Amino acid sequence: MLRRFSINFALFSMVLDMLAVSTGLKLAVYARPFFNSIPWFKVIETPGLVPLTLYFLFPLIWVLIYSSLSIYDGRKYLRVFDEFSALTFAMLIASVSAAGILYLSYRQVSRALFLLFILIVYLICLAWRILIRIYFRSQKTPPEKKRHILVVGAGALGQKVKEQLLISPSLDLEFEGFVDDASMKAVDPTLYLGAAEEIREVLNKHSITDVVIALPHSAYYQMGDIVQRMEDLPVRVWVALGFFDLALYKTSIEDFAGIPMLDLRASAMDDYQHMLKRGFDVTFGLAALALALPLMAFSALLVFLDDGAPIFFKQARVGANGHLFEMLKFRTMVRNAEQLQSQVEKRDEDGKIIHKTRSDPRVTRVGRFLRRFSLDELPQFLNVVRGDMSLVGPRPEMPHLVDKYQPWQRKRFAVPPGITGWWQVNGRSDRPMHLNTEDDLYYIQNYSILLDIQILIKTVWVVLFGKGAY
Structure with missing residues (x-):
């Protein structure tokens, strides 16, 4: 019997993915003529011909990229959100690679057929993983295992x-x-x-x-x-x-006078990473802002009709290196919400402050809807473009809470705060504040631009399921 965390299951998964890619390509070929009625699709009466080479080349590309991104490492993706987010990211990389190969070689392959192929393969890869998860969940681990x-x-x-x-x-x-x-x-x-x-x-x-x-x-x-x-x-x-x-931020092993030593004060991000992160934020922040404008207009109208002005909520937050900035959100609470903060703050059994609860009476009707789908955070794209925030980063914290921080918690200000982050895709408001800080430090210690992309993809899944949003 196959075990989920075994080399045999990893090989089995590779074979299934290769079959999924080959099958997806064949299904796309036969499905393409059914889309002739769509205006911007070129009319094709019979299934198009795809070079036989692609039926072997594409599966190889998919498995190589999936392997390089550890998709077949079952222990790395125990949770369904983690696995599906990583799969989506890997699918994106494989699709771009396949598109590049087609552009340089078989340019006669229909672009519409290629897009159908990508969609079908993605759905098949998702489907068999869902089924296999259901199967393994129904199995009890034998005592000897x-x-x-x-x-x-x-x-x-x-x-x-x-x-x-x-x-x-x-x-x-x-x-x-x-x-x-x-x-x-x-x-x-x-x-x-x-x-x-x-x-x-x-x-x-x-x-x-x-x-x-x-x-x-x-x-x-x-x-x-x-x-x-x-x-x-x-x-x-x-x-x-x-x-x-x-360690302040992250650790690294370096050669010190011929002796391997552990550096506990390694920089969180080097200059190149800062430049790359800022370029990524500006490029995708502007694109996201343009795409979000209709939703922002709709959200603003809802806020105004429900509770009048002001539409925006502005609040001082602590950013990178302790810099204060004004964070923007759509207003989701009554106008005097900040004056009522002390009435809703609670402490857990360890004395840690809990400043958000599901039944917060200050949240308006429209506010609950906006929070459910994170629409209240759309104005923060303006903060990203201005450089106050990043698309991905630690949670933007309020100054009065930062004043109560312990020294180890201040490590989180090494990078700009983010609209989303490791803290959000691992529980959001469901987690106590001090555990959010631990998530922030994990992100800083493991930062890479690929991690940012994976978190952004995972955020989409988290928002769709409304996990921890209130």
């Missing part, structure tokens, strides 16, 4: 590893407990499996397959001894590097 996880260290880092394991969408991960000193036993005896010196006995007793070492900085000297105790046992060993919290 589950991965049993032991965490060494029950401190802050170890607890974070446990939380991530428990919320992981992967059904084959089983968190078994901690190995730590005896004080852990008094805190939660059900999760205390033994001391570090007893790790061999714990591994055998609980059939552990993976060990995650999550020790605090002060206990790193124990790591060598712990690893040595497991040296002859068939378990995988992972290290959760807590010292990455010391």
Whole structure:
């Protein structure tokens, strides 16, 4: 039986995609004459001829590009939003590559036929992935296939590893407990499996397959001894590097006097990346603004008819390097909403501020509609063109909340704030504010222009499903 996270399934997926491309090309050839009635389509009475070479070349292109973008890495795209967003991006790259080949070689192939081919292939690739997800969800992971996880260290880092394991969408991960000193036993005896010196006995007793070492900085000297105790046992060993919290933006390994060293103060973005990001923002920001003008006019009219002027809501936000700017949105709340802010702010069990709730009484009827489809954020394209914001970036924060930031949270001002970002496509308003900040830092540490494009594509899916929007 095929397992989702296996080399055999990756090869199986490649074969299915190659068949999808070949089938899509053939279906497009036969479907093309049915579109003759559309005014701008050239009349073709019989199915057009496509060179036989393309039936072999196109599948190869698709699989190569999908592979280069890790589409076949099942563990990388556990969530459906992630996989479909990545697939859409890969499909775009493959389509452009195929169009370039046609332009340089087989220019007699109909452009309309090519567009039909792209649409059909995209739908087939989506369809079989949806079906395979349904199939795997209906299957229960056999006990012998589950991965049993032991965490060494029950401190802050170890607890974070446990939380991530428990919320992981992967059904084959089983968190078994901690190995730590005896004080852990008094805190939660059900999760205390033994001391570090007893790790061999714990591994055998609980059939552990993976060990995650999550020790605090002060206990790193124990790591060598712990690893040595497991040296002859068939378990995988992972290290959760807590010292990455010391990094300002991202880390990099560099040659330092002939010694490989970890740079904890590497720059978030170099000059070339800043230039590329700004060029991307201006080009696509202007295009998006032009396309959004009819929707903006419609939204403005709705706001005015529902609650009168002002139509726009202007608010000071903190941008790159702590620079203050005025962010634009369509007004979705009553006129004195800011004066009522203290009445709706709450704190979670950890004392973190929650300043947005689903049942906020200040939101107008039209405002709920605009927020549901993120139409209230369209004026922010003006902020992007002006350079105050980026299309993709950290969440634009309010100054009074920034004043309460801890030092580690201020790392997020290394890049301009964005209309959308990693925080938005991973929960939006459903996530507590401090977790949004962690998403912002993840984005900064992993920035690339390709990541920006993937986030933009994923945002479309998130908005369509209305996930976390209120």
